[in-house]
Amino acid sequence: MPNQKTIMMKSIYKYLSCMLFLFLSCKETTKKTSVTTIENKTDTIINSKLAIKQDQTNITYIREFDENIEPFVKKIQNKLYGFDRNIKISHQIIETNKWIDGYSFVIVFFDLFDNDENSENVEGFILCSLDKKKYHLIKIDTFYPEGRKANIESVFFSNADQDDSKELVILCSWIQRHKNTAEGKLYQTFIYDDYKPQTKVNKLVFLQEISDHFSIEFEGIQEGEESIAKFKSSFSIKNELKNLGF
Structure with a gap:
């Protein structure tokens, strides 16, 4: 016990x-x-x-009196992305009043390096103004890499639907270098419906069907054979749109 x-x-x-x-x-x-x-x-x-x-x-972006376009765009860049040194302007800034009567536009593209994906996207924006002082920001699109980052080859306006207004057309290219298989460039055409300032939309409408008509083309040497892209300039794209009846 x-x-x-x-x-x-x-x-x-x-x-x-x-x-x-x-x-x-x-x-x-x-x-x-x-x-x-x-x-x-x-x-x-x-x-x-x-x-x-x-x-x-x-929001509305204010452009100061006599402010040059570069510092104005830089302010917007900092608003969008903060003071990130990996962000840079991808293409020459375009300032035009040739799209919609009475309005001024600034078109700008930014290179965005994604550390996680180890890739570089391109984001496009339009700034629209009635008085060249107050600007409304509209997103165009994001252009993703195809092996390498997208290059903005050409930006122009051309009619691509049944109304009288011109659409925004962007031609992109991507350098291709694949050992022993292909070396050259890919080309692709992106077409967006005309912007209607009274709607105050935040993103342009991508016109899928007419954009697909131009498809993705390769120009260069592929497996020992030469390929030529048909639509690799604003001239060739405009001509094709006219041939389609626009």
């Missing part, structure tokens, strides 16, 4: 075992809670950054 000392030692052992179990359980719960809190904070920060960028198309 166990003596009183043995019974007491067993009781103490059981008590310590219970306390150790409770301590470890609480520690694990606290750890999980901490991780969840950190993850939630991270999500909030990321979503906030995205929201800031998306909301930039809903």
Whole structure:
């Protein structure tokens, strides 16, 4: 029969075992809670950054009197992307009043390097103004890499649907270098419906059907054979649109 000392030692052992179990359980719960809190904070920060960028198309940008186009665009770049040194202007800034009567437009493209994907996208925007002071920002599109980043070859206006207004046409190219298989360029035409200032839309409408008519073309040497792209200039694209009856 166990003596009183043995019974007491067993009781103490059981008590310590219970306390150790409770301590470890609480520690694990606290750890999980901490991780969840950190993850939630991270999500909030990321979503906030995205929201800031998306909301930039809903505000008016003021151009100061006699302000040159480069510093004006730089201000907008900083508003869109912050002071990120990886962001740079991809194509010569275009300023024109030849699209819609009474309105001035600034067309700009930015190179965006994505460290996570190790790739470079190009984002295009239009700034529309009635008085060359207050500008509304409209997203054109994002042009993704095809092996390499997109190059903006040409930007012009041409009728591409049944109304009288001209559409925005962008010709992109991508350098292709594949050892022993292909070397040259890909070309693709992107056509967007005419902008209607009274609608205050934040993104141009991509015209899929007419854009697909021009398809993606390759020019260069592929598996020892030479290929020539048919639509690689504004001249050839405009002629084709005329041939289609536009």
